[in-house]
Amino acid sequence: MAETRAMPVPDGLAGERVDAAIARLLGLSRTRAAELAASGGVRLDGVAVGKSDRLLPGGWLEVELPDPPRAVDQAPPEPVPGMRIVHDDDDVVVVDKPVGVAAHGSPGWTGPTVVGALAAAGYRISTSGAAERQGVVHRLDVGTSGLMVVAKSEHAYTVLKRAFKERTVDKVYHALVQGHPEPTTGTIDAPIGRHPTADWKFAVVADGKPSVTHYGVLEMLPSASLVEVHLETGRTHQIRVHFSALRHPCVGDLTYGADPRLAERTGLGRQWLHAMRLAFDHPATGRRLEVTSEYPQDLAAALAVLRGPAR
Numbered sequence: 054m055a056e057t058r059a060m061p062v063p064d065g066l067a068g069e070r071v072d073a074a075i076a077r078l079l080g081l082s083r084t085r086a087a088e089l090a091a092s093g094g095v096r097l098d099g100v101a102v103g104k105s106d107r108l109l110p111g112g113w114l115e116v117e118l119p120d121p122p123r124a125v126d127q128a129p130p131e132p133v134p135g136m137r138i139v140h141d142d143d144d145v146v147v148v149d150k151p152v153g154v155a156a157h158g159s160p161g162w163t164g165p166t167v168v169g170a171l172a173a174a175g176y177r178i179s180t181s182g183a184a185e186r187q188g189v190v191h192r193l194d195v196g197t198s199g200l201m202v203v204a205k206s207e208h209a210y211t212v213l214k215r216a217f218k219e220r221t222v223d224k225v226y227h228a229l230v231q232g233h234p235e236p237t238t239g240t241i242d243a244p245i246g247r248h249p250t251a252d253w254k255f256a257v258v259a260d261g262k263p264s265v266t267h268y269g270v271l272e273m274l275p276s277a278s279l280v281e282v283h284l285e286t287g288r289t290h291q292i293r294v295h296f297s298a299l300r301h302p303c304v305g306d307l308t309y310g311a312d313p314r315l316a317e318r319t320g321l322g323r324q325w326l327h328a329m330r331l332a333f334d335h336p337a338t339g340r341r342l343e344v345t346s347e348y349p350q351d352l353a354a355a356l357a358v359l360r361g362p363a364r
Contacts, residue, residue: 058116062097067110071095074108075116089116118180133170139200139344144209144337146176147202149346152323156192156201167201178203179210190214191222191287199226199328200346204336212336217287223332226282227271227348228292229325229356230301231312233278237270241295245288254308255290257298264288266295274359276315277304281329293324304355319355327352 066074075086075095089095090104094117097109108114135151150156150167157168168187171178178188188204190213204210216222246261248254265285272279278301282292290309296302297309305311305321319325332343348356 058118060114062108062110062112062114064110066108069108070104071097071102071106071108072104078116089118094118132173133165133167135349136167136170139346140342142205142337144204144206144335145202145213145342146171146178146205147200147331147344150193150198150201150328151349152196152198152351155195157187157189162195164195167203171203176205178205179207191217191224192289193328194290194293194324194326196323197326197328198349198352200331200344201328202331202333206336209336213333216333216336220285221334223330223343224284224287224328225330226284226292227327227329228268228280228282228296229277229304229352229359230280230296231277231304231315232301233273234268234270234280234296234299234301239268241266241268241299243295243298245291245294255288255294257294262286262288264291264295266291275361277359279356292326304359319358321351321355323351325352325355 063078066078071090072083072087075089076083087104090102093101095102096115097106097112099113133151133154136154137149138146139149140147148167148171153164154170155162155164155166157166168178168189180187188210190202190204190210193199193201202213204213242265243257244259244261245255245264246258248256249258263286267283267285268280270278270280284291288294293303293306293309297306302309302311303324303326304319305316306324306326307313307316311324327348328346330343330345332341334340335342
């Protein structure tokens with residue numbers, strides 16, 4: 054069901070283009086705001102306006118926000134077994150995502166998604182972002198488990214997107230990597246971009262985006278190390294790419310050079326990587342919210358195998 058927002062034109066937006074003003078006012082992308090105007094969803098004093106029209110001072114603005122269309126190749130909303138709600142309030146919901154679940158729909162992906170699971174459970178989430186990414190302010194790979202926050206209100210979406218961009222969100226992962234990184238505590242500062250010959254993965258490349266990963270070894274095992282990772286940036290596959298570049302790929306991560314024999318020995322069908330802790334200033338209260346997660350069964354079992362028999 055469509056939702057209509059109505060308000061006087063704010064003084065600071067008088068004279069602005071409609072698409073730019075709506076984007077700023079509601080925390081939408083400029084493209085999404087332009088689409089709303091093109092569909093007749095933006096009215097000024099009762100008259101539909103186009104994206105390039107200007108807002109008049111003292112005018113009455115109405116914006117109709119339709120329910121987001123579902124992408125053709127997006128899986129229908131359905132519950133996701135094992136997905137746990139860690140925190141829920143009027144502004145945000147934090148989920149503990151199982152492996153095999155995408156953050157949102159994308160071309161070619163027909164499996165379960167966090168967005169779909171929340172929709173199936175009756176959650177109303179922010180309409181900001183592209184249609185298939187409603188409320189998503191950051192993502193986890195399909196093969197990575199752990200904590201993920203989704204915005205439920207437009208205000209929360211805007212504030213959290215800014216927080217991730219300004220790097221005020223603490224994102225802490227645990228990874229089991231092959232071998233023993235030296236030094237045992239350090240920072241990997243290497244740009245990441247598309248792989249030069251395999252466009253389905255990423256690599257450290259000279260013209261990539263700045264990417265910074267901080268790590269510290271928690272435990273050394275005979276053939277691997279358990280490390281705690283703090284992400285300063287949030288590039289796609291960042292932890293996997295950075296540790297692969299150090300020749301210490303995540304155990305089980307065959308895409309980025311992990312030993313298939315070690316993956317078979319541990320019973321892993323994915324990379325050993327888990328989003329353990331997430332902390333951010335709550336978009337409504339400003340108070341710091343911190344949530345934590347435990348290792349899922351497959352990662353805990355693989356770790357036990359590499360630790361060996363208990364002494």
